[in-house]
């Protein structure tokens with residue numbers, strides 16, 4: 001549905017040139033939701049703006065719905081853009097127009113007959129849950145309602161694709177959830193293809209099917225969301241996920257922990273289980289074969305697109321000489337371990 005081929009975007013010239021995108025190849029399947037993530041300055045905005053040619057790539061080709069946008073003249077491009085809606089972090093509504101008139105604006109601009117515009121506005125008010133705000137002005141709306149108006153306006157010309165530029169970054173968590181639910185709903189109901197950029201992993205985890213990680217202008221990893229969260233393929237992916245997946249030791253635990261072991265201490269280990277949860281069999285196995293009893297101090301289980309990710313901090317109580325073998329055994333089961341420190345034995 002959306003395809004970027006070797007897209008490069010260089011800003012400025014000569015010594016001051018900045019390569020914001022380097023040879024990016026990205027494919028977004030029809031009807032799917034793809035999230036582009038990356039640190040600030042990685043090139044996310046540039047990438048999404050290259051899709052509808054708000055930024056023209058310095059090199060490379062952009063295809064949307066089988067048409068090459070980079071090969072079009074101005075008139076063709078203007079027409080093709082009707083098939084691509086866009087929403088922004090700060091909504092970009094016209095303050096002097098009511099909700100109805102903001103939603104109808106794109107249709108007015110292309111000369112759609114008034115009756116058709118009014119009918120379409122009614123449908124969109126219904127779809128986005130704005131019926132009772134139709135005659136309000138943007139200043140009287142909450143952030144979530146403003147973004148709903150922006151979504152309705154972006155959908156006015158029945159686009160096949162929707163680009164979302166940090167669409168929930170200015171919203172509180174609860175409003176974010178309701179906007180994400182709306183995006184998922186229109187994706188499913190209308191078969192709309194969505195490409196979004198975000199710095200929030202929670203957004204990706206909640207609604208995306210595919211994730212694309214961009215770093216220094218290059219696309220370093222593209223994967224189904226479940227795979228990315230449980231098994232990132234690149235070091236950049238692991239680093240990016242670390243913050244999201246971090247199960248930080250509590251303050252109480254940090255106060256009890258020392259960096260070095262002594263003869264009475266027990267190691268405190270952080271474990272990450274990917275695609276499985278800690279079974280009682282595994283606990284029994286560690287106890288029977290290695291003489292190690294796990295005392296769970298903290299735990300969190302995430303379900304990401306049907307894949308389980310378990311995070312745990314536990315004391316490993318047992319003979320020190322079997323600890324290494326037990327850790328090796330866990331690694332063969334694809335359980336990641338990391339010794340965080342040592343605590344004094346309770347008894």
Ligand SMILES: Nc1ncnc2c1ncn2[C@@H]1O[C@H](COP(=O)(O)OP(=O)(O)OP(=O)(O)O)[C@@H](O)[C@H]1O
Pocket residue numbers: 011012018019020038039040041042043044045046047199
């Ligand atoms: N108009 C411009 N002129 C010059 N350099 C630019 C321009 N726009 C972006 N850049 C540079 O291109 C690089 C990528 O910027 P971009 O805004 O695409 O990143 P981003 O990942 O969206 O960042 P953020 O999350 O902070 O918005 C940065 O180094 C930025 O400074």
